Amino acid sequence: MARTLITAPSSARRGEAITLRVLLQHPMESGFRVGADGRLLARDIVRRFSCSYNGERVVAVELFPAVAANPYLEFSALALDSGTLDFVWEGDHGFQHREQRTISVT
Amino acid sequence: MKRRPVLLTAAGVALLPPARATPEAMASAIRSFTGGAPLREGKVQLDVAPLVDNGNTVPVTLSVPGAPPAEVAALALFNERNPLSDVLRVDFGPRAAARSVSTRIRLATSQQLVAVARLADGSCWSQRVEVVVTLAACIE
Numbered sequence: 001m002a003r004t005l006i007t008a009p010s011s012a013r014r015g016e017a018i019t020l021r022v023l024l025q026h027p028m029e030s031g032f033r034v035g036a037d038g039r040l041l042a043r044d045i046v047r048r049f050s051c052s053y054n055g056e057r058v059v060a061v062e063l064f065p066a067v068a069a070n071p072y073l074e075f076s077a078l079a080l081d082s083g084t085l086d087f088v089w090e091g092d093h094g095f096q097h098r099e100q101r102t103i104s105v106t
Numbered sequence: 107m108k109r110r111p112v113l114l115t116a117a118g119v120a121l122l123p124p125a126r127a128t129p130e131a132m133a134s135a136i137r138s139f140t141g142g143a144p145l146r147e148g149k150v151q152l153d154v155a156p157l158v159d160n161g162n163t164v165p166v167t168l169s170v171p172g173a174p175p176a177e178v179a180a181l182a183l184f185n186e187r188n189p190l191s192d193v194l195r196v197d198f199g200p201r202a203a204a205r206s207v208s209t210r211i212r213l214a215t216s217q218q219l220v221a222v223a224r225l226a227d228g229s230c231w232s233q234r235v236e237v238v239v240t241l242a243a244c245i246e
Contacts, residue, residue, distance in 0.1 A: 030189070032189045052201070059197065061196050062196075075207045
């Protein structure tokens with residue numbers, strides 16, 4: 001179970017742009033580094049991240065090994081109605097992690 | 107064993123390309139993102155420190171200031187000298203507000219970064235930034 005740090009407001013005004021910051025604890029092993037035994041360390045990265053707001057997409061991100069360990073992303077969403085924000089990470093070796101946050105829009 | 111072939115082999119090994127991307131690899135990665143559309147300078151903005159102390163985690167921000175949000179379909183970031191040219195590709199959905207994304211990346215050495223924005227009308231815009239890296243990201 002990966003640890004995440006998500007900064008999302010719990011309430012917003014209708015039509016407001018809300019800033020979302022997400023951080024996932026993950027080594028993002030690039031597959032280009034050599035380990036202590038002299039052999040290449042197997043690649044283990046998060047390949048995709050997506051955020052949706054009541055089922056509608058906010059962003060879909062494709063990540064490559066050049067993204068630093070513990071991938072951090074900051075983006076913004078349009079608050080139009082109350083509901084849930086879904087955050088999904090997918091990566092190598094079947095890695096998948098999902099988080100949810102609720103937001104009330106007045 | 108003759109000396110000349112040995113020396114030539116040694117020279118050949120020294121001339122082998124290192125395990126990193128090249129400007130040509132970056133150009134082909136950019137083409138795969140733009141779909142062959144011509145790349146023009148402007149519109150997209152790449153914010154990154156020109157002098158990077160630690161290549162392991164370099165904060166970058168990609169944005170398209172000025173353009174109406176609905177006009178920007180996707181943003182991407184490419185590099186010249188990491189092992190792979192791709193860094194990040196972002197598709198914006200109907201719920202995205204400002205066309206801006208921040209993240210932290212790795213840089214193997216001093217090099218050029220290219221931010222590319224693909225607009226809804228299919229045109230592609232870029233900005234190139236040279237960065238100097240004092241401590242490289244460990245790729246070995």
